């Protein structure tokens with residue numbers, strides 16, 4: 614290999630895997646998940662249907678979904694020692710770091726860690742899907758010196774998650790909207806976090822390690838961390854006029870506006886954002902206060918006019934979570950929790966047909982010639 618090869622910064626446009634899991638079809642504007650359009654799934658199916666689709670290769674019938682729900686309820690509880698461990702983390706631990714620590718620690722409770730068969734990985738995947746909401750909610754609560762909220766098996770998967778996050782049982786509309794957000798976040802082809810997980814899995818490392826790396830990746834503002842940043846920005850402004858001013862100032866300073874742009878959709882709206890925009894409208898109408906909705910629309914207009922850039926899912930998921938009364942530091946952990954199933958599907962696929970990821974570089978550093986006569990550098 615020559616020292617100077619063609620280099621694609623950020624691997625932009627580079628295909629890194631063959632997959633049967635998902636694909637962003639930008640020509641037909643479709644997010645294909647196991648052959649189905651994610652937006653259609655989000656309009657008609659529940660999060661656990663998508664879990665079944667991603668792990669069992671098909672949408673469940675009524676018997677299969679009932680069985681899966683029953684089995685998952687048995688996975689809601691996390692080891693007591695984990696709750697204890699969270700007590701010892703400093704109060705300023707970021708919820709994504711608490712989550713990362715929790716997922717990493719789960720590896721120690723797996724007595725079969727070296728087994729990477731499909732059956733073993735699927736069992737772990739279901740365990741993680743059951744446990745991650747508990748880790749998300751209670752690592753945060755315990756680090757904040759709040760009492761943990763134990764899972765309630767009488768509630769649906771999403772209602773229980775919502776309950777552990779907020780301490781209250783959602784209304785049916787809140788449950789539906791929260792569940793839909795989980796569907797929308799469930800899987801999205803090859804974002805940085807999924808690539809991270811697959812890179813780790815390609816060394817034959819285990820599912821916990823791959824997901825631990827994915828949490829770290831998702832934490833960043835350019836990826837999952839954007840949903841929290843969006844809400845802080847909206848709250849800092851507080852009104853349409855102030856939000857317009859804030860965006861204009863940020864753009865003038867050449868700052869990036871969180872919640873806008875996307876490596877794949879760059880010049881189009883992320884189709885997932887539209888569903889969350891509709892949900893925001895519904896929640897604002899019920900509250901009788903459409904300030905947040907109007908602010909978001911004003912932001913859209915400015916970004917379209919000034920940059921020709923459109924919202925991604927995080928832009929509308931953030932105010933939706935705010936209207937649902939969820940604490941801001943939990944937005945990115947919720948994204949991760951929903952994505953757990955997609956990540957598990959990718960790790961399983963990587964393990965099933967593995968080749969170690971090991972790319973090359975274009976070296977632009979110095980070369981020092983070894984002086985053969987003096988024997989010195």
Ligand SMILES: CC(=O)SCCNC(=O)CCNC(=O)[C@H](O)C(C)(C)COP(=O)(O)OP(=O)(O)OC[C@H]1O[C@@H](n2cnc3c(N)ncnc32)[C@H](O)[C@@H]1OP(=O)(O)O
Nearest residue numbers: 834835836837839869870871872873874875876925926927
């Ligand atoms: C669910 C998700 O994880 S979606 C992603 C969530 N992340 C965010 O919302 C963070 C804000 N957005 C961004 O930073 C970017 O759009 C990314 C990182 C998501 C994708 O970016 P890339 O494909 O790497 O594009 P890149 O950062 O090179 O930007 C290309 C151009 O668009 C501009 N641009 C892209 N996004 C934004 C933005 N949010 N605000 C202002 N300008 C932007 C860049 O300044 C750049 O302009 P220039 O060519 O004049 O310098």
Ligand SMILES: O=C([O-])CC(=O)C(=O)O
Nearest residue numbers: 798801803804805876925
């Ligand atoms: O696809 C990406 O790069 C980021 C994203 O929208 C996601 O992970 O949902």
